Amino acid sequence: MMNGEWDPFTDHEIVSNGTGLDLEGLPVPAAGTVVKAAGAEATVEFLLAQFNFDLQGTTILK
Secondary structure (H helix, E strand, O other): OOOOOOOHHHHOOEEEEEEEOOEOOEOOOOOOOEEEOOOOOOOHHHHHHHOOEEEOOOOOOO
16 A cells, blocks of 8 residues: 555445445445445545445444
8 A cells, every 4th residue: 555556446346235324415425335446546635534424344333
Protein backbone atom coordinates (compact mmCIF):
# COMPACT_ATOMS: atom_id res chain seq x y z
CA MET A 1 0.00 0.00 0.00
CA MET A 2 2.72 2.45 0.91
CA ASN A 3 4.38 1.96 -2.49
CA GLY A 4 1.10 2.61 -4.28
CA GLU A 5 1.00 -0.94 -5.61
CA TRP A 6 -2.14 -2.12 -3.81
CA ASP A 7 -5.23 -0.23 -2.69
CA PRO A 8 -7.92 -2.09 -0.69
CA PHE A 9 -10.51 0.48 -1.78
CA THR A 10 -9.79 -0.32 -5.45
CA ASP A 11 -9.21 -4.08 -5.50
CA HIS A 12 -12.40 -5.13 -3.73
CA GLU A 13 -16.06 -4.31 -4.24
CA ILE A 14 -17.74 -2.32 -1.49
CA VAL A 15 -21.08 -3.84 -0.44
CA SER A 16 -23.57 -2.37 2.03
CA ASN A 17 -24.98 -4.52 4.83
CA GLY A 18 -28.07 -2.29 5.04
CA THR A 19 -27.22 -0.46 8.25
CA GLY A 20 -25.58 2.89 8.80
CA LEU A 21 -26.49 6.53 9.17
CA ASP A 22 -29.07 8.08 6.83
CA LEU A 23 -27.85 11.51 5.77
CA GLU A 24 -29.96 14.25 4.22
CA GLY A 25 -30.33 13.27 0.57
CA LEU A 26 -28.21 10.13 1.05
CA PRO A 27 -30.07 7.12 2.44
CA VAL A 28 -28.22 3.97 3.53
CA PRO A 29 -28.04 1.53 0.60
CA ALA A 30 -30.08 -1.66 0.94
CA ALA A 31 -28.33 -4.80 2.18
CA GLY A 32 -26.37 -6.50 -0.59
CA THR A 33 -26.09 -3.38 -2.75
CA VAL A 34 -22.72 -3.17 -4.51
CA VAL A 35 -21.85 0.48 -3.98
CA LYS A 36 -18.47 0.32 -5.76
CA ALA A 37 -17.41 -2.45 -8.13
CA ALA A 38 -14.08 -4.28 -7.76
CA GLY A 39 -11.40 -2.60 -9.85
CA ALA A 40 -13.06 0.84 -9.72
CA GLU A 41 -11.30 3.60 -7.80
CA ALA A 42 -13.29 5.20 -4.99
CA THR A 43 -13.15 9.00 -4.99
CA VAL A 44 -12.06 10.98 -1.96
CA GLU A 45 -15.55 12.54 -1.89
CA PHE A 46 -17.11 9.07 -1.68
CA LEU A 47 -14.78 7.88 1.08
CA LEU A 48 -15.11 11.01 3.21
CA ALA A 49 -18.68 12.21 2.57
CA GLN A 50 -20.77 9.39 1.09
CA PHE A 51 -19.57 6.30 2.97
CA ASN A 52 -22.54 6.38 5.38
CA PHE A 53 -23.14 2.63 5.58
CA ASP A 54 -21.64 -0.43 7.25
CA LEU A 55 -19.84 -2.98 5.10
CA GLN A 56 -21.26 -6.39 4.41
CA GLY A 57 -19.53 -8.96 6.59
CA THR A 58 -18.91 -6.65 9.55
CA THR A 59 -20.38 -7.32 12.96
CA ILE A 60 -22.17 -4.32 14.45
CA LEU A 61 -22.01 -4.24 18.24
CA LYS A 62 -24.87 -2.67 20.15
